[in-house]
Amino acid sequence: MVGLGLSYLLLPKQRQRITTIQRYVVLLLVAILILSPFLWLVSAVFKDTDVLMQYAFLPPLSEWSSETLNLKNFYNPETEELDSLFEAEKTIEGEVHFWRYLANSLFLASTSTIVTLFFSSLGGYALAKYEFHGKYAIISFMLGTMMIPGLLLLAPLYNLIYKIGWMDSYWALLVPGASSAFGMFLFRQACLSVPNSLMEAARIDGCSEFSIYLNIVMPLVRPMTGAFCLVSFLGNWNSFVYPNIYIQTQSKLTLPVILNQFVDVYSQQYGIFLAGTLIAIIPPAILFFALQREFISGLTSGAIKG
Amino acid sequence: MTPSNRRAPWFFLSPYLLLTLIFFIYPFLNAIILAFHQTNGPKSRAFVGWRNFIFVLSDSDFHTAFWNTTIYALASICVQLPLSLGFAMLLNAKKDNLKGIFRLILFSPHLVGQVFVGIIFALLFMPRHGLFNRFLQGLIFWGLDQEWLSNPALVMPALIIVSMWMYVGFNMIYFLAALQNVDQELTEAAMIDGANAWHRFWTVTVPAIKPVAVFVVIMSTIGSYQLFEMPYSMLRGYGPKNAGLTIVGYLYRTAFETGDLGTGAAIGWVLALIIFTFSMAQMAIARGTEID
Incomplete structure (x- = not known):
């Protein structure tokens, strides 16, 4: 080919x-x-x-029946045992439903995306549109940190989270990544093309600096916002290492962590953890189809311009 | 500038500066200290000098992890990226209504998290029943009974095949964007001058896409050396005889399964050094081959 x-x-x-x-x-x-x-x-x-x-895929049409095709992997009312996805799991902390993990993942990924979007765009805007001492030092530092693989810090970060007392807490997943150097870099690139005259005009009209950012600059960098939201959401939604090492309480786990466990729990009942996996793929797919235009252009702009 | 103008950027940057200080600079400095200590979980530590590094560099499991990861990275660069470029060139017709759809399809695996990819492909690689085994049997009459994930010799090929599925389309997007930079007039001029297509590829296309190609090669190398979640979930650990152990897998196992954070930090430094060396070498090669 x-x-x-x-x-x-x-x-x-x-x-x-x-x-x-x-x-x-x-x-x-x-x-x-x-x-x-x-x-x-x-x-x-x-x-x-x-x-x-x-x-390999579906059975031939002649074999279609409720014996071969059904929804038992999701819900199976016939048996007492734990053998479908939506049945409550009995853990030492009580019953946990699959919906709980889905809700946890949705909450964490969307909160994290919104917070990171806010801090990164704010920082990127400041680095693009203001002149001040130390600006270029910050930019070089930021680009330098992007070269360092995040996993280098896995052990010391774990140590720090333990000392702060954030073990088993969502703070450990939300706060350390709340501002991304990569995001700031992308937003700085996007904000550079916003004309200064627009901002000056707004200042004369009495706009505050923050309201210039929110009402003038942000609407102009919307494609980058869309692209960044998707990248950030995907990263958080699919994140496995951090929730796996920080979170212990069963009812606080996220989809990648719990589905990885389900492979052992339901070892031979493939259909159950595959059903969970299918559900786990749907939200990012929906977001991707909604934002695909912004995404493709945003993804490549850094590489082409850079 | 008014005083509020002067204060504003610092105010806007304060979340980043604060978070970076606490969650980057502090752990970074701590990574240096930690690497020289023996630890038992986060609670106790004792200074051991270079012993963690000496242990890692002489550990045969680390050697296995290093070679596994390097083979994977080489396959990404030498097999997967040319494939991505090939598909990008196939897709790069001027007017094409289907381009968008193919691009979406080729990109779609990237939406699936590595853990989920591992779960799905563990079953696709099953002997006798797995979709991949059936596909191979149908195509080349071989492979139906192969135990991809329990035969140590087949584990790395399996990881490479999965990585193709995950990233060929992702890298293709970059090449596709880069191909827009190819000067059509230059191509036509070269054609009139009688340059054959092979010649045109090297003199017109390659220089035009080179900045992006360098970027993609470096990103692929960095990404490849950080491989962990997909093999960890697909192999339920590190594979038979550590055949699927990667450097980050080795780090994870040492730091969080054995509880030795000090050695974990040392592995982190070794990994950072490997990535840094290879990226620098690639950038130097890219600069060295500059034609003009």
Whole structure:
């Protein structure tokens, strides 16, 4: 396939054998390869555990019945045991429903996104639109910190969180990342293109500096806002290491952590943790489709300009 | 400027400065101190000099982790990125209504968190029943019974295959954007001059996409060396005979499963040094090959 892609580019024009149709055939094959794990996942969660591995995707139409396709992975009223996703789990702290983990993840990812968006855009705006002593020192420092892998600090950060007394608390997940150097860099780049005359005009009209940021600059950098929200939400939603090391109380866990545990809890009942995984993929997918235009342009602008 | 104008930027930057001081500079300095101490959980510590570093660098598990991660990084750069560029060039037609849809599809795996990817692919790689095993059997009549995740020789290939699925489309977006920078007039001029396509690729396309390509290579290297969650969830740990142990996996196991934060901090420094060295080397190579 790559060969075809390369030859498309490399063969002289006259001998170019690759038509639009051939191009589409290749792209279509790639698209099918990329999408097949998703299709497999969707069909797996509706298959009965007994036939889950029997068919690659859905059973043939002639085999369709409530024996082969049903919602038992989500809810199974027939049995007493714990064998469906929405059944309450009995833990030492009492019953915990799957909804609880979903709510925890939604709360953490959206709170974190909003706070990080606010602090990063505010900082990026200050670094783009004001002149002051130490500005370039801060920018160089910020770019320097972006070069350092965050995981270097995993052990000392754990130590710090322990000393502050934030173990098993959401503060440990929300506060340390509340302002991102990467986000400030992106917003600084976006704010640079906002004309100073707009801000001057607002100042003459008596606008406060904060209201210039909120009412004039922020609406102008909306594409970056959309892109940053998605990146930040994805990062927090899918975050595994930090909640896994900080949070111990079962009812406070997030989806990546609990689903990773479910693989052991429901070892042979694949359908149950796959159903949970499918639910865990849906919110980022919705957000992505809502923000995709901003996202693609925002994602690449840093690389192209930089 | 009015006094309020002068105070405003500092006020706007104060959340960042404060948070960075507490949650970056302090742990950063502490990482230096911690790396020279033996610890038992967060509570007790004793100074041990360079012993943590000596232990890590002579530990055979670290060597395994280093080579596993390096093979993974090499595969990302040498196999996955050319594929991404190939797909980007295929997709880069001037007027194409389907471009947006293909771009979305190719990008979609990136939305799935690494833990979830691990959960899904653990089942796709199952002998006899896994979708991937069935696919291989159908395509090349081999692979139905392969135990990708319990045969040490197949664990790294499996991780590389999963990483292709996750990142080919993500990197393609960058190349696709970079290809917009290719000067069409220059391409046509080269064509009129009789330059063949291979020549055109190296003299017109490559220089135009080079800044982005360097950026993508460095980002891929940094990302590859931080691989952890996907293999950890897919292999339920580190794989048979540590065949899927990565450097960050080694860090995680040492710091949080064994409880040795001091050695964990030392591994963090070694990792930072590895990443720093490779990024610098790549930047130097990129600069060294500058044509003009």
